[in-house]
Amino acid sequence: AQKITQTQPGMFVQEKEAVTLDCTYDTSDPSYGLFWYKQPSSGEMIFLIYQGSYDQQNATEGRYSLNFQKARKSANLVISASQLGDSAMYFCAMREGGTDKLIFGTGTRLQVFP
Amino acid sequence: DGGITQSPKYLFRKEGQNVTLSCEQNLNHDAMYWYRQDPGQGLRLIYYSQIVNDFQKGDIAEGYSVSREKKESFPLTVTSAQKNPTAFYLCASSIRGDNTEAFFGQGTRLTVV
Numbered sequence: 484a485q486k487i488t489q490t491q492p493g494m495f496v497q498e499k500e501a502v503t504l505d506c507t508y509d510t511s512d513p514s515y516g517l518f519w520y521k522q523p524s525s526g527e528m529i530f531l532i533y534q535g536s537y538d539q540q541n542a543t544e545g546r547y548s549l550n551f552q553k554a555r556k557s558a559n560l561v562i563s564a565s566q567l568g569d570s571a572m573y574f575c576a577m578r579e580g581g582t583d584k585l586i587f588g589t590g591t592r593l594q595v596f597p
Numbered sequence: 598d599g600g601i602t603q604s605p606k607y608l609f610r611k612e613g614q615n616v617t618l619s620c621e622q623n624l625n626h627d628a629m630y631w632y633r634q635d636p637g638q639g640l641r642l643i644y645y646s647q648i649v650n651d652f653q654k655g656d657i658a659e660g661y662s663v664s665r666e667k668k669e670s671f672p673l674t675v676t677s678a679q680k681n682p683t684a685f686y687l688c689a690s691s692i693r694g695d696n697t698e699a700f701f702g703q704g705t706r707l708t709v710v
Contacts, residue, residue: 516697518698526685526703527701527703527704528687530698530699530700535696536696578696580696582647583645583647583691584642584645585628585630585689585691585699586642586656587640587641587642589638590638590639
């Protein structure tokens with residue numbers, strides 16, 4: 484069955500430091516996509532980065548990079564040079580190519596301190 | 598501007614009443630989704646639809662119903678059978694069959710009074 488797991492309920496990081504948010508997944512579909520979203524206290528969902536199951540290279544978008552380890556079924560988000568505005572909930576998500584079913588993990592609350 | 602519109606932003610309901618949450622998109626997306634989010638929790642999938650006149654149950658469909666009569670619209674009805682309906686509801690849409698990101702509405706906060 485399709486499953487997403489985020490084991491870190493909360494993380495703290497000092498401004499300008501890097502932080503890694505963990506995500507593991509499980510699926511029997513060989514075609515799938517992995518996503519990370521940010522949710523500030525306002526509640527909106529902000530798309531950050533995407534990794535396809537057949538992509539050979541790790542995805543990067545500005546200060547965000549995705550450490551994709553297919554054999555270990557992990558898709559960790561790395562935020563470099565953290566900023567105070569990065570404080571938010573972060574969700575990992577997966578969509579199976581065959582069904583379009585899109586599910587989310589339980590999230591990690593990131594707090595950046597000066 | 599293209600996007601997803603959820604209405605209303607805040608909704609109050611008396612116990613025992615059905616209520617319908619609206620979700621409209623003008624992105625020409627085939628796939629649409631409804632999620633429930635409880636305070637400090639993740640998004641749980643209620644229903645999703647890949648195409649007009651077809652939809653699938655998600656992980657927590659009990660007490661909810663949907664319809665997909667038009668490509669642009671995917672309304673969610675919270676029925677009286679839903680025992681704990683107070684939550685934040687998010688609607689999303691995406692291109693079908695392609696692993697591109699889903700776009701979200703601003704959400705509806707439902708409170709049972």
